[in-house]
Each structure stands twice: as C-alpha cells, then as structure tokens.
Amino acid sequence: MANARELALQTLTDILIEGAYSNHALSEQIEKNELTVQDKNFMTELVYGTLQHEQLLNFYVTPFFKGKVKAWIRILIQMTLYQILFLDSVPEHAAISEAVTIAKKRGGQFNGKLVNAILREIMRTPLPSFETIKDQEERLAIETSHPLWLIKLWSKQYGYEKAVQMAKANNERVHVTIRVNGVKGTREELKQKLESEGITCTYGSLSEDALVVLKGNVIQTKAFEQGWFYVQDESSMLVGRALKPKHHSKVLDTCSAPGGKTTHLAEIMRQTGTVYAHDVYDHKIKLIEANVNRLGLTNVVATLQDAMTLNERYEAESFDAILVDAPCSGLGILRRHPEVKLTKKPSDLDEITSIQKQILNTVAPLLKPGGTLVYSTCTVNRKENDKMIEQFLGQHSDYELDSTLVKRLPDALSDQTQHGMVQLFPGDYQTDGFFIACLKRQG
Known part of the structure; x- marks a missing residue:
C-alpha cells in the first residue's frame, strides 16, 4: 500500500517545482497508486492545505534553514509543519517521525538527520510573529499566503476590507x-x-x-x-441563466472547454436548436464531446477553432446568442487552485486582457441585431471585467448593457447586479469569484 505522505510530497514537488496543475497532479498520483479512501482524503488535505498556506509556512520555516536547502526538503518541512499547525488529528511526534522516514528513503541518512534537526528546532523555538510586519497589506499577504501584488491590487480596486475578505475566503474548505x-x-x-x-x-x-x-x-x-x-461551481451556473437562450436558438460558445456552460445552455434549450462549441486544443474538444455524450445531449456541435478566428468560420449576424466565457487570470478560483497564487504574475494580467479584447471584437459582428451576448470570467480584476466591457462599448456603438439581467439572476444578487453586470467575490455566497456582463445588440 502506498504511503499518503510520500505521495503528497511528490505531488507538491510536481506542482511547485515542475509547474503541474494541482488537480491533475493529485488525480494522477491517486489513480496510479493503491490507496484507501482515508489515505486519499488525507493526501488531498496535505496537498491543498500546504499549497493554500505555502507563503505562511515559508515565513515560519525560513529562519531555520542554514544555507541552501534542497527544494523537496523545504516542501517536506512545510508539509510537516502544516500537519502540526492545522490538523488536530495528527500528533506532532508522528508527523516528525514520518517526515524523517521519508527524507531517509528519498535522500539517505544525512537528509533524514537534517530534516529531524530542523523540525526539532522549529518545535523548540517560538514561531516568527506577524507583529514584526508593520505594513498591513504585507502582513495580510503573509498571513493568508497571497502574493503582495495581488493584495495591493484588490485593495486599490475594491478596498482593503474586501481584500481581507477575499484572501481569507480563499483558504476556506470547498464543497x-x-x-x-x-x-x-x-x-x-x-x-x-x-x-x-x-x-x-x-x-x-x-x-x-x-x-x-x-x-x-x-x-x-x-x-x-x-x-x-x-x-460545477454555483457562480458558473449563473452564466447559462444570464444568457437564457430561447428554444430553437443558434448559439455560439467561443471558449467552451471543458463544456460546463456549453452543456448548461444545451439543457436550457431542451435539446432544440444548436450550441456551436469551440476550443483551440483538440484534446479539449474531445473533453467537451465526452461531457456532452455522458449528459445525453444532442444539440451541441464541438469544433476545433481559435476564438480569435471565428469570424473566418461564420458569417456576420449568424447567431441569436453568444457566450464569451473568456480566458482569464483565474483570480476568482484560488480556493480551488491555490497554486495560481504562487505562479501568477502581474504581467500575466496585461497579456490576458489583450486576448479578451480580441475575442470580443472578433465575435461582436456575428450576433444578430436584438441578440444577446454574455461575457464572463472567473476572476476578480476590474481590468478584465467591468473595465473590459466599458472599453468594448466605447468601440461598439451598436451594443448596450442589458439591464434586464437582474431578472434572470437570483434575488440575492439584485443589489449587486448593476447596469447589466454582476461581480461575485469569494466569500460572498460560498462560491468562486466570478463576473458576468450581459449585452444586447441594437437592431
């Protein structure tokens, strides 16, 4: 039987060193190793818990490293400290003993003794205090394990208190x-x-x-x-209701994989009309088709096509409704993908807004007059969301915001749905952070 802690360490190494996606890396290890249900749950807890609190754990352990330490040893120390600080069910001595055993197995006696010495010293010494960090944004970044640039961005765009709420929500358990x-x-x-x-x-x-x-x-x-x-997350489910295509409609879904919103639109249309789903990667088209087939839907056509070239495939004014679920920075799904906090850079946000703008400009002529276009992202960043829509409307006088969006969304969101747009923040309703804008093309 495989060791859950060893597999968790390998998974974390794949994610933090090799750049693997957390859900893919974890699933791969679980599938190829024999584990009990209890061990699968424990391994999942170790991986996601360590990722969620990586910056905080690093703050705690860094003073105890003398000189350069191998990456996997640092991760092992962090993972062990996570167990001691956050998991009441794991005794301190057991966590340390297991870490030493893993270190010996992976790197020999010397590394086993090194890990043992570092962990024993950490346990004997008071952990560094947040009080030493005077700047409140920097303190929040360390305490909640978020990059400082992101805390500053959210503070500037939404206020410090909202930044606190989002940062804390991103470390909560997810159902x-x-x-x-x-x-x-x-x-x-x-x-x-x-x-x-x-x-x-x-x-x-x-x-x-x-x-x-x-x-x-x-x-x-x-x-x-x-x-x-x-x-599917509840916030993502609202997109289908926001677009709400009529039966027998011709609908364009520009960036469809893995097919959650595509299939929802097809279901809302009750197997009538057609949803034309597209993605730029062949394996993602196969994923869409697999989900369509499992759900028993017959009104979806999935085709390989870059969203920025859809105007070469379809004639102007071809569609009754269009969904642009745009590629985005993913800052609204950090509780599900905590590794994004460690890999995303401010420059990534500028690159992605250029793509979003190109997709919107490409598909805008494809909508019939009187038709509906929904733009959505799973991020919390005004440049990708409401500011993107403002720019689009400034360049397309034949489009306007659809104020009737509020009627198609839950009553709980009535105060947050302003002028055909709604921003969901992590922590508001136990959902991901998500943005939806609904536009009408004038006839």
Whole structure:
C-alpha cells in the first residue's frame, strides 16, 4: 500500500517545482497508486492545505534553514509543519517521525538527520510573529499566503476590507457543487437519487440548479454515469441563466472547454436548436464531446477553432446568442487552485486582457441585431471585467448593457447586479469569484 505522505510530497514537488496543475497532479498520483479512501482524503488535505498556506509556512520555516536547502526538503518541512499547525488529528511526534522516514528513503541518512534537526528546532523555538510586519497589506499577504501584488491590487480596486475578505475566503474548505441536468429531471429527483446511493447533499444557496455535496464521492455514482449532473461551481451556473437562450436558438460558445456552460445552455434549450462549441486544443474538444455524450445531449456541435478566428468560420449576424466565457487570470478560483497564487504574475494580467479584447471584437459582428451576448470570467480584476466591457462599448456603438439581467439572476444578487453586470467575490455566497456582463445588440 502506498504511503499518503510520500505521495503528497511528490505531488507538491510536481506542482511547485515542475509547474503541474494541482488537480491533475493529485488525480494522477491517486489513480496510479493503491490507496484507501482515508489515505486519499488525507493526501488531498496535505496537498491543498500546504499549497493554500505555502507563503505562511515559508515565513515560519525560513529562519531555520542554514544555507541552501534542497527544494523537496523545504516542501517536506512545510508539509510537516502544516500537519502540526492545522490538523488536530495528527500528533506532532508522528508527523516528525514520518517526515524523517521519508527524507531517509528519498535522500539517505544525512537528509533524514537534517530534516529531524530542523523540525526539532522549529518545535523548540517560538514561531516568527506577524507583529514584526508593520505594513498591513504585507502582513495580510503573509498571513493568508497571497502574493503582495495581488493584495495591493484588490485593495486599490475594491478596498482593503474586501481584500481581507477575499484572501481569507480563499483558504476556506470547498464543497463540491453539482448542476442538475434539466433534460433528465429535477433537482429534487437528483437529490433523492444521490441520497439512495449514500451521498449527503443539500440545495445550493444561489443557483436553482445546484446541489452541494456534503459527504460521499459523487463521481462514483450511477447518477453520474447516467448523466444526471455536471460538477460545477454555483457562480458558473449563473452564466447559462444570464444568457437564457430561447428554444430553437443558434448559439455560439467561443471558449467552451471543458463544456460546463456549453452543456448548461444545451439543457436550457431542451435539446432544440444548436450550441456551436469551440476550443483551440483538440484534446479539449474531445473533453467537451465526452461531457456532452455522458449528459445525453444532442444539440451541441464541438469544433476545433481559435476564438480569435471565428469570424473566418461564420458569417456576420449568424447567431441569436453568444457566450464569451473568456480566458482569464483565474483570480476568482484560488480556493480551488491555490497554486495560481504562487505562479501568477502581474504581467500575466496585461497579456490576458489583450486576448479578451480580441475575442470580443472578433465575435461582436456575428450576433444578430436584438441578440444577446454574455461575457464572463472567473476572476476578480476590474481590468478584465467591468473595465473590459466599458472599453468594448466605447468601440461598439451598436451594443448596450442589458439591464434586464437582474431578472434572470437570483434575488440575492439584485443589489449587486448593476447596469447589466454582476461581480461575485469569494466569500460572498460560498462560491468562486466570478463576473458576468450581459449585452444586447441594437437592431
């Protein structure tokens, strides 16, 4: 039987050193190793917990490193300290003993003794205090393990208190949320089906299509195999309702993979009309098709095409509705992908806004007069969101914001939905950070 801590260390090394995505790296290790359910859960906790608190753990352990230390040893020390500080179920002596054993196995007796010495010293010495950090933004960055530039960005755009809320929310536990396939049945019927298979779930707080999974592996159910639901955050589910295409519509989905919003649109149209889904990578097109087939949908056509060249494929005024779920910085999904905090750079934001602008300008002529265009991102950054829409409207006089968006979103968001746009912040409704803007093309 594989050792959960060893696999967690390898996964963290793949993510932090090799640049792997957390969900992919974790899934790969779990799939190729024999683990109990308890060990899978423990391994997942170690990986995501260490990633979420990496900057804080680094602040704590750095004073105890004398000279250059191998990257995997630093990660092992951080992972062990995470267990001691954050997991009540793990005794201190057990965490240290396991770390030393792993170090010996991976790097020999010398490294085992080194890890033992560092951890023993950390346990004997008071950890560094946040009080030594005078600047409040820098202190918040360390305490919540966020890059300082991001804390400064959020403070400038939304205020310091909102930055505090988002940073803390990004370190909270995340429940799996699922969207009922309306073609198969109702949310109530799905809930009953899952409960009969031992899954504990409750209704979502925002989306009328959402269930929140409280206990059990929902992917290993007959309901999943039979296409009764799609795993999706509640904030993302609101996009389909925002666009709300009529039956028999011709809909363009510009950046579709892995197919969550694509399939939701197809479900809303009740198998009528067609959703034309596109992505720039062939393996992602296959992923869209796999999800479409599992859900039993027949009104989706998935094709390989760069969103910035869709005007070469389709004639002007071809579509009743268009979704631009744009590539973005992903600053709204840090609680699900904590490694983004460690890899994203301010320059990345400027590069992505250029792509977003090009996609919008490319597809704008493809919408029929009177049609609806929804622009969405899973980020919290005004340059990618409301400022992007302001720029677009300044260049396209035939478009205007759709103030009726508020009628298609939950009542809880009525105060936040202003002039056809809504920004969800991490921590508001236990959802990801998300932005939606709804536009109409004038006839």
